[in-house]
Amino acid sequence: MFALQRNATRYRIIKNHIFNGIVLFFTVLALVPLFLIVYHVVKMGIPAIDWDFLTTTEAPPDTEGGGIVNSIVGTVAITFLATFIATPFAIAAGTYIAFNRKKKLSEWVYLSCSALQSIPAIVVGLIIYIWIVAPMGRFSILAGSVACAFMMFPIIIISTVEVISLISNEVIEAAFAMGASFFKTIMKVVLPIATPGIAAGIIIALARVTGEAAPILFTAFGNPFIPTTVTDPASTLPLTIYKFAISPYENWQETAWGASFILLLFIIVVNFTTKLLTKKR
């Protein structure tokens, strides 16, 4: 038998403390870029923001003032229209996949969702340009929405499948055992239980497309005025930021910072809403 050494305890405690310290240090370090970004955007964005900034359309270059209301209206219109287009399809597809996991069709759809998710946004924009913008002969909110819907589609499908898969099989069986049809089971049991999760998925998808400039570039194009119909071109916040930030005019650059701040604020709010939604259950 070898002699068991127990007197190294103090050394082990110190080593443990050091390790804990290293882990904590790198955790904090990972937060630094986030805080720097938020700090910078807030510092540059806040001065640009006042009531006028939120209520007037963009100013001509090299003048004073100007706002982003046209971009806000465009963003809201495009993301909401995109959500309305994508959600019914995505929930239906997600439900089908969740209930027919073993079928070839679901495997294919699930696989293509993952692929669709990784297609660059600019390529999606290009395709929609060929499909919708070119035949219609004009850039429009509609085209922008369809491009965004394409990007939301896989995110909502995957989250729907995951949420439905989490529902215990016994509850679904119970519904069938009561004599319910597939339709009633989905409408009265599965979707009500899955709603918070699906809503979270939709919001995540919404947040994602709100921040994308690429699919809008070729489809909604940008518009210095408030769009009135879905066939009008429109600006969105990311597009405005892109256009104004690379311009040489000081007032446009300031507007870009203000728009960045608004966008960041929106994304943060959306993220917290999702957290609240998913926490409830």
Added chain:
Amino acid sequence: MIETSTPNKLSNLNKKDPSQKQAAVFHKMKRLKPLSIRKPSIAKKRPQIKNISQQFSHAETILSITDLCVYFSATKVLKNININFPKKGLVAIMGPSGCGKSTLIRAINRMHELDQSTNVTGKLMLGNQDITTLPAMAVRQRIGMVFQRPNPFPNMTIFQNVLSGYILTGMRLNKKQKNEIVIENLKKAFLWDEVKDRLHERGTFLSGGQQQRLCIARSLAMQVDVLLLDEPTSALDPIATTRIENLLQTLKKEIPIIMVTHNTAQASRISDYTAFLYLGELIEYNKTKIMFTVPSDKRTEAYLMGRFG
């Protein structure tokens, strides 16, 4: 003694010495067969009836199963089951795990149709109707099912859970009917006193035993012809189990109940008839009292004595 080992001398000794006589008797006893091999003499007294199904007249039968086979992909899980369930009383289906108890009960409720790899053949008569020709939805409305783990609908209140059969099949009820159904069936399921003040809370906040009684109430509310229970107490504690058993003993006077259980003691406590399944075959089906005292099949006896299962 060693020198007097000739047979002649031994017989002489037996007559004289009592201790020698005792040794000889012991020697004789050792040559007898051990107790377990002597069983055939008891087996002669075994009842010849292995399946009581034929003794139920047509009027007494609620559900009659003929040549039921269930295949999971290529595996034959249930092998030509022939069984009739009586209109009155509780039938317990018992057997070791994997013998096909749940498969049988799920076949009655057509639950296997949810899984495409499962194939069911055979004839099921509910009363005078061949239910294999009816749509599964219609059959399930007439045959209630309670599962192993309590599964009230988590998105519904207690009130809605009792009415879930009506909600899920799209039947409209007015307010008065709804109240009547909920009160009547919660009372039937011995749950009314415990939940009457919180009917509009979620069913999932109840305890396991209460949830299971809620599930029973939910099936009763549909005025089913038969109630199927798939190991209803296996996920519950002893007190909740006792309450469910008491409930079933009251319910079986009103409605035929078919219950799967792996607990032989439970089967003997509450059932009127017992069916024993082993490896997908119906080994024996008889009155519980007869089966638990003089089983007609060796396998039943071995199972009841706890030699396997």
